[in-house]
Amino acid sequence: MENFVFQNKTKIIFGRDTENQVGEEVKAHSSKVLLHYGAASIKKSGLYDKVAASLKKSGVEFVELSGVLPNPRLSLVKEGIELCRKNDIGFILAVGGGSVIDSAKAIAAGVPYNGDVWDFYTGKGQPTEALPVATVLTIPAAGSEASPSSVITNTDGDLKRGLTNDLLRPVFSILNPELTFTLPNYQTACGAADIMAHIMERYFTTTECADFTDRLCEATMKAIIHNIPTCIKENKNYEARAEVMWAGCVAHNDLLGTGRNQDWASHGIEHEISGIYDVAHGAGLAVVFPAWMKFVYKSNINRFVQFASRVWNAEIDFHNQEKTALAGIAALENFFVSIGLPVRLKDMDIKDDRLAEMADKATGNGSWTMGGFVSLDRNAVLEILKLAL
Amino acid sequence: MENFVFQNKTKIIFGRDTENQVGEEVKAHSSKVLLHYGAASIKKSGLYDKVAASLKKSGVEFVELSGVLPNPRLSLVKEGIELCRKNDIGFILAVGGGSVIDSAKAIAAGVPYNGDVWDFYTGKGQPTEALPVATVLTIPAAGSEASPSSVITNTDGDLKRGLTNDLLRPVFSILNPELTFTLPNYQTACGAADIMAHIMERYFTTTECADFTDRLCEATMKAIIHNIPTCIKENKNYEARAEVMWAGCVAHNDLLGTGRNQDWASHGIEHEISGIYDVAHGAGLAVVFPAWMKFVYKSNINRFVQFASRVWNAEIDFHNQEKTALAGIAALENFFVSIGLPVRLKDMDIKDDRLAEMADKATGNGSWTMGGFVSLDRNAVLEILKLAL
Numbered sequence: 111m112e113n114f115v116f117q118n119k120t121k122i123i124f125g126r127d128t129e130n131q132v133g134e135e136v137k138a139h140s141s142k143v144l145l146h147y148g149a150a151s152i153k154k155s156g157l158y159d160k161v162a163a164s165l166k167k168s169g170v171e172f173v174e175l176s177g178v179l180p181n182p183r184l185s186l187v188k189e190g191i192e193l194c195r196k197n198d199i200g201f202i203l204a205v206g207g208g209s210v211i212d213s214a215k216a217i218a219a220g221v222p223y224n225g226d227v228w229d230f231y232t233g234k235g236q237p238t239e240a241l242p243v244a245t246v247l248t249i250p251a252a253g254s255e256a257s258p259s260s261v262i263t264n265t266d267g268d269l270k271r272g273l274t275n276d277l278l279r280p281v282f283s284i285l286n287p288e289l290t291f292t293l294p295n296y297q298t299a300c301g302a303a304d305i306m307a308h309i310m311e312r313y314f315t316t317t318e319c320a321d322f323t324d325r326l327c328e329a330t331m332k333a334i335i336h337n338i339p340t341c342i343k344e345n346k347n348y349e350a351r352a353e354v355m356w357a358g359c360v361a362h363n364d365l366l367g368t369g370r371n372q373d374w375a376s377h378g379i380e381h382e383i384s385g386i387y388d389v390a391h392g393a394g395l396a397v398v399f400p401a402w403m404k405f406v407y408k409s410n411i412n413r414f415v416q417f418a419s420r421v422w423n424a425e426i427d428f429h430n431q432e433k434t435a436l437a438g439i440a441a442l443e444n445f446f447v448s449i450g451l452p453v454r455l456k457d458m459d460i461k462d463d464r465l466a467e468m469a470d471k472a473t474g475n476g477s478w479t480m481g482g483f484v485s486l487d488r489n490a491v492l493e494i495l496k497l498a499l
Numbered sequence: 500m501e502n503f504v505f506q507n508k509t510k511i512i513f514g515r516d517t518e519n520q521v522g523e524e525v526k527a528h529s530s531k532v533l534l535h536y537g538a539a540s541i542k543k544s545g546l547y548d549k550v551a552a553s554l555k556k557s558g559v560e561f562v563e564l565s566g567v568l569p570n571p572r573l574s575l576v577k578e579g580i581e582l583c584r585k586n587d588i589g590f591i592l593a594v595g596g597g598s599v600i601d602s603a604k605a606i607a608a609g610v611p612y613n614g615d616v617w618d619f620y621t622g623k624g625q626p627t628e629a630l631p632v633a634t635v636l637t638i639p640a641a642g643s644e645a646s647p648s649s650v651i652t653n654t655d656g657d658l659k660r661g662l663t664n665d666l667l668r669p670v671f672s673i674l675n676p677e678l679t680f681t682l683p684n685y686q687t688a689c690g691a692a693d694i695m696a697h698i699m700e701r702y703f704t705t706t707e708c709a710d711f712t713d714r715l716c717e718a719t720m721k722a723i724i725h726n727i728p729t730c731i732k733e734n735k736n737y738e739a740r741a742e743v744m745w746a747g748c749v750a751h752n753d754l755l756g757t758g759r760n761q762d763w764a765s766h767g768i769e770h771e772i773s774g775i776y777d778v779a780h781g782a783g784l785a786v787v788f789p790a791w792m793k794f795v796y797k798s799n800i801n802r803f804v805q806f807a808s809r810v811w812n813a814e815i816d817f818h819n820q821e822k823t824a825l826a827g828i829a830a831l832e833n834f835f836v837s838i839g840l841p842v843r844l845k846d847m848d849i850k851d852d853r854l855a856e857m858a859d860k861a862t863g864n865g866s867w868t869m870g871g872f873v874s875l876d877r878n879a880v881l882e883i884l885k886l887a888l
Contacts, residue, residue, distance in 0.1 A: 114513050321722055322722040322742045329715050348500075349500060
């Protein structure tokens with residue numbers, strides 16, 4: 111096990127009707143907030159009205175900024191920063207999924223910063239302060255509700271980049287599984303792929319001894335695999351929705367990665383795909399992860415056998431461990447297919463004409479490598495993209 | 500799943516040599532602290548010198564209070580409260596195991612309180628403020644390093660009582676597995692029983708749907724079962740010690756109990772045993788838990804079958820599920836025996852002469868019941884104690 115520091119201060123308020131507590135919770139921090147959200151869906155579902163009523167009841171004033179898109183844009187972030195400055199706002203409430211929360215975090219980091227907030231996403235600097243952010247979550251997927259991460263897309267160059275800083279962890283997040291009843295099945299499935307990827311990026315490690323967190327990762331993956339089909343068949347099954355929502359949060363709150371080297375190459379490669387093609391992040395991951403696995407599994411057959419056996423209940427072929435390893439990868443792919451996800455670039459109508467461009471961007475034109483489980487250079491990334499075709 | 504709120508702010512600093520960071524970490528909170536510890540063991544191991552050196556290097560002044568015993572005494576807590584008041588101390592650093600940490604928490608709650616700190620342990624009041632506490636952990640067992648709980652023994656009446664309040668969660672805890680290399684095997688085993696009990700008190704629930712946390716509980720139990728024998732055979736095996744230390748912390752940091760009804764009757768019954776006989780808490784739990792299981796398993800055979808199958812890899816007898824349930828209980832008992840723990844009161848030289856007194860104390864002379872999985876009245880507690888003979 112590697113040395114580590116783990117601290118997650120986010121207060122999770124979980125369960126039925128908890129969105130009605132939002133005013134009271136915000137009030138403990140601020141009496142004037144930016145209410146940040148996407149588009150029509152929270153108005154249609156009635157969530158907007160509930161949140162607004164709760165804020166008003168608690169005497170919290172709010173300024174609104176809507177229009178967050180999937181793969182949230184830098185341009186709206188900059189608008190949010192100006193809005194906060196103009197209205198002297200010191201707290202941001204994100205109501206939505208990972209895109210809304212990531213956008214809120216970017217605004218939070220940008221408001222007290224004199225330079226261009228994009229600096230934080232290109233590695234030119236780290237925030238030293240940020241406004242507090244809180245969330246009412248509507249999509250279990252990104253784990254942004256308890257993570258220190260934010261991913262933003264700069265359409266000028268089709269660049270999608272991430273920032274991780276503990277200042278960005280939400281002070282509280284409200285998770286009501288009922289709010290996910292109306293998610294389209296495709297979005298539920300994309301969320302599942304994102305959650306699985308967050309766990310697998312941690313699970314595939316070069317750290318030799320990480321027994322406890324291995325088991326926690328396996329437990330969390332099994333909870334997702336077990337409950338997602340029910341969410342898709344019975345959209346309003348509270349219990350299955352609740353399991354997925356809580357597992358999706360823990361999957362990315364950093365506990366599962368404690369004491370382990372991690373990978374994150376698949377996320378990086380996927381960001382190049384959705385940066386250009388604007389596909390759902392989860393769908394992109396469902397395509398990239400199996401391809402990545404096929405490229406790297408020989409570097410540690412044992413770990414892939416453990417994945418096959420413990421996560422997918424594959425019978426171990428003791429005469430041919432490679433066969434077992436491949437059975438695990440196939441099981442993952444079958445799972446993604448079974449819940450309606452693409453597993454090849456062609457399933458998303460993406461052809462081979464920009465693969466080299468993506469490999470270049472992912473590795474700074476070959477100036478750096480990516481991944482902790484196997485170190486990938488530009489050519490390796492290109493090979494993985496080809497395997498994903 | 501039940502509605503819940505989960506927040507754990509404790510900063511965990513985990514790994515080799517991390518005790519040398521203690522001065523720096525304390526300094527961020529206070530420049531004058533109470534250094535609270537047990538007896539000779541931390542001086543013999545050299546830990547005392549390292550902690551003292553680190554505090555001095557960071558310019559942190561400290562006043563000492565040693566002498567904490569297993570089943571920590573109210574009398575020393577009161578001494579600590581006076582010492583803090585006299586020296587105007589606003590921060591407590593506990594160096595030791597659960598007893599030292601629990602004693603530190605009691606002092607922390609007592610210093611700003613005008614009344615008798617024992618009031619908090621008898622339910623006469625709840626603290627509204629407390630000094631911050633931090634820990635350098637030497638025994639994986641109680642989980643007090645990230646929990647909001649403290650258990651204190653009042654020798655006036657042989658009473659052992661607990662207090663749970665979020666104000667008591669340590670601000671940081673330093674966990675270096677190397678510090679556990681010198682633990683006697685019996686103490687390692689007692690710690691394992693305590694950790695297993697913390698998980699099982701949460702695992703045996705009446706909440707029907709708690710799939711994700713079921714799996715997390717099972718993962719954590721399996722990590723303990725898998726790694727404790729190695730700790731006992733190879734006292735200085737860093738990896739096994741690390742797995743147990745981290746699993747023991749997560750076992751009681753409240754994550755595993757989120758969204759579930761819990762039980763805690765076995766802990767309550769054990770407190771009556773160690774309150775009178777001053778046996779190790781973990782040893783008492785190794786005796787009480789199997790007896791409790793034998794008394795309650797028929798109320799939910801399925802849950803005990805799941806425990807047998809998933810935690811102990813018992814083959815399910817589909818014609819006789821009760822047999823499978825009992826196999827799980829037997830496996831737990833065998834595990835405790837295999838690591839050198841008592842599993843009957845007689846193994847600890849406790850006879851049947853004070854069973855009724857314990858049942859009376861545990862239930863306020865029959866005025867309340869205990870336990871969430873099965874509600875136990877005074878006679879039920881007495882039956883369990885008889886099963887433990």
